[in-house]
Amino acid sequence: MNDRDEALRQDVRAQCPDVDPDVIDDAFAQLDSEYFHLFSASEIATHINLLATVDSEHPVQVRITPSGADSADIILVAYDLFGEFSLITGLMAAHHLNIYQGQVFSYRRGPGRTTPWGHTDGGIIVDLFRVSYTPTHPFDHTAQSQFKAQLSSLIQLLRQGQLQQAREALNYQLTEAMRLAPPAAAAQLSPVTIRIDNESSPDWTVVDISAADTPGFLYSLSNALAMRQMYIHRVAIHSHEGKVQDQLHLGWRRGGKIRSPEGLSELRLIVTLIKQFTNFIYHAPDPAKALRYFDQLMDRLSNDGSFNDTFPWLWEAESLKALATVLGSSDFLWEDLLRQQYATLLPVLKETIARQPSPDQAELAEHLEQALQCASTEAEQKDCLNTFKDRELFRIDMRHLLHPELPFGQFSEDLSDLAEVVMRAALALVQQRLQPRYGLPFLADGQPCPFALCALGKFGGRDLGYASDIELHCVYGGQGRTDGPEPIAVSEYAERLVRQLLDLIVARSSGIFELDLRLRPFGSKGPLAISEEAFRTYYYADGSAAPFERQALIKLRWVAGSESLGRRIEAWRDQFVYSPAPFDLEAAVALRQRQIDELVTPGTLDAKYSRGGLVDIEYTVQYLQLLHGAEQPLLRTPNTLCALEALHQTGYVQQTEYETLTAAYVFLRHLIDALRIVRGHARDLVLPAPDTEESTFLARRMGYWDGPEPTVQLFSAITHHMQATAQIYHDRFMLARSDDAPQ
Secondary structure: OOHHHHHHHHHHHHHOOOOOHHHHHHHHHHOOHHHHHHOOHHHHHHHHHHHOOOOOOOOEEEEEEEEEOOEEEEEEEEEOOOOHHHHHHHHHHHOOOEEEEEEEEEEOOOOOOOOOOOOOOOOEEEEEEEEEOOOOOOOOHHHHHHHHHHHHHHHHHHHOOOHHHHHHHHHHHHHHHHHHOOOOOOOOOOOEEEEEEOOOOOOOEEEEEEEEOOOOHHHHHHHHHHHOOEEEEEEEEEEEOOEEEEEEEEEEOOOOOOOOHHHHHHHHHHHHHHHHHOOOHHHOOOHHHHHHHHHHHHHHHHHOOOHHHHHHHHOOHHHHHHHHHHHOOOHHHHHHHHOOOHHHHHHHHHHHHOOOOOOOHHHHHHHHHHHHOOOOOHHHHHHHHHHHHHHHHHHHHHHHHHOOOOOOOHHHHHHHHHHHHHHHHHHHHHHHHHHHHHOOEEEOOOOEOOEEEEEOHHHHOOOOOOOOOEEEEEEEOOOEEEOOOOOOEHHHHHHHHHHHHHHHOOOOEOOEOOEEOOOOOOHHHOOOOEEHHHHHHHOOOOOOOOHHHHHHHHHOEEEEEOHHHHHHHHHHHHHHHOOOOOOOHHHHHHHHHHHHHHHOOOOOOEOOOOOOOHHHHHHHHHHHHHHHOOOOHHHOOOOHHHHHHHHHHOOOOOHHHHHHHHHHHHHHHHHHHHHHHHHOOOOOOEOOOOOOHHHHHHHHHOOOOOOOOHHHHHHHHHHHHHHHHHHHHHHHHHHHHHOOOOO
């Protein structure tokens, strides 16, 4: 140690009378020489005094000093923990603090070395930041206290090895900060200059970054580097007039510089892509989620060598904007699609961004037929069919997410077209499989026995939404036998056909393209397929069908198999559903109340089943169809909005009711899709509490971006639509239960 350094140490000792001299000596031995050139003896003494108080109970010490009306100096001393820098910078961003100067140093003890004061952690960091803030988000005493408490909590989680839990704890607040401070200008690509130097430092790879200042960059970059086992030893930050110049000293966590051509190339691409991506994270309903999944996507691309193929396309503003929207929308889409089939993500996104028209049924059928031609075994056919289904579902989902300007109903049309094409192909495949063993089915009179698949529910109404199941009836022509090597009764053949159909279609998750036959005659106790004669006998004025089954049959529609049989079934549907037989409105209203009592947990709000929910709109329309469909053929349609329009045209629904119900129906369908797309299933449509992060993200998925309280706007709209729907239902049917004929 030279005379200057020794004099500096003695000066520091004099200003730290209560600190063990060994602590000071250890700091001087381990910190970079640059540290001692940057700071005066009094500044170093301040750091040493903080350093001496770091222990297991207090893993981080923070001192905040105002440096102006809208700026402050932050000194932060803490245990050096892997992934820590990302939490520090993320928390600063969450508190709306703009780092315009910063110096980060590592106290470089070896792993497990005991310090003079008894600590055995791997090291200590000394971080110094000058931050600015705005009057709308002052960094006052209250905010400073919150910052210190939150940082201490995050560091404790990190010390316990819970890095992901610490990040999750930070995400909501970080997202709120990003939402409340959107950029003034439209997001766009900006120049990024990166210089990687392996010569100037004996121990570290030095990376200089010059670019536009973007929120979340240091947070996301440090996360990405940590995931790749790259350790940040030293950081220098300088920001001025929207431009940043950052310098990072990096190395592998296990030790050594980043020297390999592959490692250096990946480092450059990571820095560049993250810097550009953070220009677009405001387009994500959950920006923190978008940052996390973008990093994981890059990790996958890096691991399989896809960076070079995808990087040119990723270097486009629309691509990054689309990725921000998709990756920040749904855990399910990432976990079940993007992570497992990530190689399909970028091509589908590229196609979707271009807003190419959705293929019609003929195009879909042709593409599926071409794909199936390459499958020679039953296993290959099954895999091919489901791969096609899932890829097209993915494409439809992406189009729905990226083009909210598309008219309502387009999403349902696309899903219904795909479902019909897949069911027709699946039925044909199953019939081909059964033929070699059982032959073809014939009726007792020797005529070929037809089979028809009829849709019910939202599939029948072409009202499919995200995570809708596929409700079906399977009907065959009548009794007979097959003519193959192992002849069996047509009824047994039909059972085998449906069982193979159920096996062939693999649901991606609960409710998503899951075949559902629970509405068949006699329910779970009945056969999987029913003859035409049995269908007519069951759905008859004096038949076994319950009143609610008459209502459910409104949605029946032929979709696959024998069209002539399907049209006969549709004709019988009309004869049964829209017969002059009285509709028991009182029983229907009582059944609706039972749904609420049994399916809605008290104190919660269910978008589908609560009073005023989607079911009240659907039942309002269906009750009126049943009451007036016998004399008005225009009402005999399985589609809810078409039926509502017909009711309006025929005068059974007045203008104000029509407008109210239509607006509420569209809103609630959007709301249910927004709930399902993040939860990944159709089971739970209970709305989150308004003061939760889930409600914030839901509000953004619903398009409530502007203003300080998107959740207030969302829940105000929910209340408005559900109360208006509930009032119409009440006035129309609950008050009318004692009347002869509701209007």
